[in-house]
Amino acid sequence: MAAKHVKEMEALKEHLGKHQLKLTRQRELILSAFLRQEHITAEAMYHQLAKSDPHLGLATIYRTLNLFCDAGLAQARHFGSQTQYDNIAHKGHHDHLICTGCDKIVEFENCDIERLQEEVATQNGFIIKTHRLELYGLCSRCRH
Amino acid sequence: MAAKHVKEMEALKEHLGKHQLKLTRQRELILSAFLRQEHITAEAMYHQLAKSDPHLGLATIYRTLNLFCDAGLAQARHFGSQTQYDNIAHKGHHDHLICTGCDKIVEFENCDIERLQEEVATQNGFIIKTHRLELYGLCSRCRH
DNA sequence: ATCATTTTGAGACAGCTTATCAATTTCAAT
């Protein structure tokens, strides 16, 4: 367990304590790997951790990532046919401009949009954990 | 085919023509049903259309809804374990607030966000055709 | 160290979507 993830480790322990759950070697391992990512799928983590622990089961990874969601450390987001588990602590979110002509993807960040999103959420009694913004259109080259 | 959906019907025909695809009774039927919805799952449409055509296959509905996505009439959105097909013409410009606690969906519209999106796109040489904005978080009840 | 409780790993299982393929339908060219 890297020292820099102590805060998240404590948060997990607190959740475990409150719900009569136990701290296991696997949960520590998966948390450590998870906190290094911005977002990851269970399958990707399964392959990534196969080196560290070849016997770590896929079901355990799913269970543990869902546990992280319950503990407020992760956020599940359905993307394509898979579930992405977002690292809530991770900063530096960016959105996407996607050209439907050539599939080019441009990443961008806009504080004003983020602020307005918060405003909308507050008006509706929501607290935002993550978001997804994708703008689909034609880039300058594909516009002809 | 209802007369009010002529525009979408033309758009579909144009797409079919460009890709050597054919206009079938099923495609007309499914388009007609789809345009009456704001968003729908393949399964829901399957049951809904069972009255009109008991032999219409589920696979055909999936294929056709995906065709509508290619034609720019629909947009697939993965939510929970299912895929929602959004009616782009009907939906116009509204986005979603999604509660990850109870799966509640609140639709909203915000002109300022739309304007900023256009701004970002212009700065990057893009012309937006559609977009998707989803805010994930907890609603007032699930926040505890 | 003991022992009730929780967790794990492996595979079975379930839900949603796509692939397969023979039979049918479409549509451009007669």
Add this chain to the structure above:
DNA sequence: ATTGAAATTGATAAGCTGTCTCAAAATGAT
């Protein structure tokens, strides 16, 4: 209107993602 190549359909098998089952192992309070 008929023909025939190509696309589409319907039924179902197969694939993929994620959850459930359960015996064996690990945890942690005593």
